[in-house]
Amino acid sequence: xxxxxxAFFRAIVQYKNYTYVAERFSVSQPAVSQAIKRLEREFDxxxxxxxxxxxxxxxxxxxxxxxQNAQAIQSSISLAHREIDFSKxxxxxxxxxxxxxxxxxxxxxxxxxxxxxxxxxxxxxxxxVQLLTNLIRGDIDIALIGSPRPLHHQxxxxxxxxxxPFNVIVxxxxxxxxxxxxxxxxxxxxxFIGLDGKFAHPEAFRxxxxxxxxxxxxxxxxxxxxxxxxxxxxxxxxxxxxQDAVSAIDGVVGLKITDQLMDRFNVSxxxxxxxxxxxxxxxxVKLLSQMRIPDPMTLTQ
Numbered sequence: 001x002x003x004x005x006x007a008f009f010r011a012i013v014q015y016k017n018y019t020y021v022a023e024r025f026s027v028s029q030p031a032v033s034q035a036i037k038r039l040e041r042e043f044d045x046x047x048x049x050x051x052x053x054x055x056x057x058x059x060x061x062x063x064x065x066x067x068q069n070a071q072a073i074q075s076s077i078s079l080a081h082r083e084i085d086f087s088k089x090x091x092x093x094x095x096x097x098x099x100x101x102x103x104x105x106x107x108x109x110x111x112x113x114x115x116x117x118x119x120x121x122x123x124x125x126x127x128x129v130q131l132l133t134n135l136i137r138g139d140i141d142i143a144l145i146g147s148p149r150p151l152h153h154q155x156x157x158x159x160x161x162x163x164x165p166f167n168v169i170v171x172x173x174x175x176x177x178x179x180x181x182x183x184x185x186x187x188x189x190x191x192f193i194g195l196d197g198k199f200a201h202p203e204a205f206r207x208x209x210x211x212x213x214x215x216x217x218x219x220x221x222x223x224x225x226x227x228x229x230x231x232x233x234x235x236x237x238x239x240x241x242x243q244d245a246v247s248a249i250d251g252v253v254g255l256k257i258t259d260q261l262m263d264r265f266n267v268s269x270x271x272x273x274x275x276x277x278x279x280x281x282x283x284x285v286k287l288l289s290q291m292r293i294p295d296p297m298t299l300t301q
Contacts, residue, residue, distance in 0.1 A: 005035040006070045012036065012048060013067045016057040039066070075137075091122045092281055095131035095143030097199070098225060100267055103244050104161075105144065107291045120280065127198030127223075132156070135270055142281060144288065145270045146242070148204035148263040155273050159285070162293030163264035166204055167243045167254035171235035174253075181256040184212035191237040193228050194221045204263040205240045211261055267293050 011021040012032070022029040040047050047063035050056075059067070096105060112118050124134065128146040135143050136155055145151055151158040168187070170176045195201045209216045219237055222228050225245065232239040233251045242265035246254040269288050271277070277285070 002035070002038065003074075005039050006073065008032050008035040009039055009047065009063075010067060010070050010074070012057065013059050013063065016059075018057070092117075092120055092142065092278075092284055093122050093124065093140040094284075095124045095126065095134055095140040095145075097128045097131060097144060097146055098125060099242060099245050099265075100128075100144045100146055101125065103242075104267065104291050104293055108287050111287055117280075117284065121284070127195070128200040129203075130198040132270065135272060138272070141275060141277075142269065142271045142285060142288075145268050146200040147266045147268065148200055148207060150266050151268040151270060153270075156270050157273050159269040159289060161267045161269065161289070161291050163266040164293060165243045165264055166201070166208075166257060167241060167246060168257060169229070169232050169239040169241055169246055169252045169254050171233055172251065172253055173235045174238075176238075176255065177253040179255055181258050183258045184208045184214060185259075187212075187216075187238065188214035189217075191217050191219045193231045193237040193239050194218045195225070195228060195240075196221045196223045198223060200265065201240055201242075204265075207263045208240075208257065208259055208261060211259060267291075 008021060008025065008031075011024060012018065015021055015024075018029050018032050022032050025032070036048050043062065043066065045062040046060050047066060049058045049060060051058050109118075112121070124131065124140050126134070131140065131143045132145055132153065134140045135145075136153075145158070150160055150163075168176075168182055176182065192205075194205065205216070220231065222231070225241070228239050228241070229246075229250045229252055231237060239252070241254075243254060244265075246252060269285055271285070
């Protein structure tokens with residue numbers, strides 16, 4: 001089966017106009033027609049029919065089934081092209097979220113420097129949700145990912161490194177700062193400052209709110225963790241962050257969450273299923289596996 005024939009066919013389904021598709025691909029209209037006929041012979045089924053009465057191009061059920069699969073085929077081919085193109089380079093394309101990069105990645109950074117690997121690693125920094133998308137479509141090959149539950153995603157292999165609890169953070173000027181812990185059921189009337197959807201935090205935050213039966217009043221969302229802490233410090237709202245991301249120098253107070261949910265900040269090494277790693281990438285993953293992120297279920301908080 002010719003992948004170019006599939007490209008012609010997908011365009012016919014999208015535009016339903018042979019002349020336009022031919023012009024778009026800079027080929028003759030008969031070339032497009034022949035491509036469709038080859039596919040029909042390949043699958044022994046009509047894919048495209050002409051409604052002469054209404055002057056319409058009609059895609060048959062078999063054609064729609066092929067179209068759905070053709071999109072997956074094209075995505076796989078595009079991914080293969082990207083992987084092969086980047087395999088010609090010596091770089092390791094690595095996704096690193098800001099919280100994991102600041103808190104846990106330094107454990108292995110010294111070893112990377114000693115081995116001279118830092119120049120070889122192309123680090124893409126973003127939130128875990130965005131990095132997972134980048135990983136699946138082949139823009140990066142290995143990533144550290146934070147997720148509210150242990151990472152299970154179609155097409156992705158994950159090595160769990162551990163999990164840490166979330167905290168509610170408040171300003172020292174907020175009356176809640178006198179508390180050591182709090183339940184989400186008590187927060188129904190509070191204003192929140194949230195992280196945007198690139199991070200793993202919003203999903204966990206929604207789970208806590210849903211379990212407590214509250215509708216959170218999120219007055220602002222930010223893509224910047226330092227900014228979130230700064231706004232909370234000014235007592236303009238409460239925040240929700242993994243416990244380890246809050247330190248004394250931030251000028252905010254972390255409150256332990258008493259709700260008995262399983263949602264934690266789970267840290268995993270992730271890579272695509274079936275991805276063939278170079279020896280350097282295999283060694284890199286082995287080194288990342290040495291990071292220690294203690295599980296809160298085994299600690300006294």
